[in-house]
Amino acid sequence: MNKKLLNLKDMHKQNYDKFGKIENISFINELAIGFSKKNKKIPSRFHYDLNGSKYFEKITKLKEYYVTRTEKKILKQLSQEMKNIFDDDSAFIEFGSGSADKIS
Structure with a gap:
């Protein structure tokens, strides 16, 4: 090198x-x-062109990559509480969410 x-x-x-x-x-x-x-x-900032985003989505589905799965579980557990806090006109924004699968 x-x-x-x-x-x-x-x-x-x-x-x-x-x-x-x-x-x-x-x-x-x-x-x-x-x-x-x-x-x-x-x-990681070089992973996020179209191909990189597709690659990252595949990574998030791996058994070894627990982060996305854990975030989904937490959001599901807190969803009713979040509904009580925010009104119907509120928007939930997750920056850098990729496919936004966790919040859709």
């Missing part, structure tokens, strides 16, 4: 967002950093 890709000093001026995270790290550098780790990974 080209070591220069991992040299953050050579990157263009870094900007910090309101949470103090570095913005504007190039796509190639982010991939190089993820692939250089012992447990290889691709930053």
Whole structure:
């Protein structure tokens, strides 16, 4: 691997967002950093084009991926209480929900 890709000093001026995270790290550098780790990974923000969204939906259905199943269970358990809190004109919004399967 080209070591220069991992040299953050050579990157263009870094900007910090309101949470103090570095913005504007190039796509190639982010991939190089993820692939250089012992447990290889691709930053999740690159998963969410049309193909990535379809891939993630498949992941959420795996037995090993408990998060979506657990969220659905919690929402089902709290649904009556939520109906009592919110009126009929309220909207339930889940940011980054993908297919919105949990709230539909």
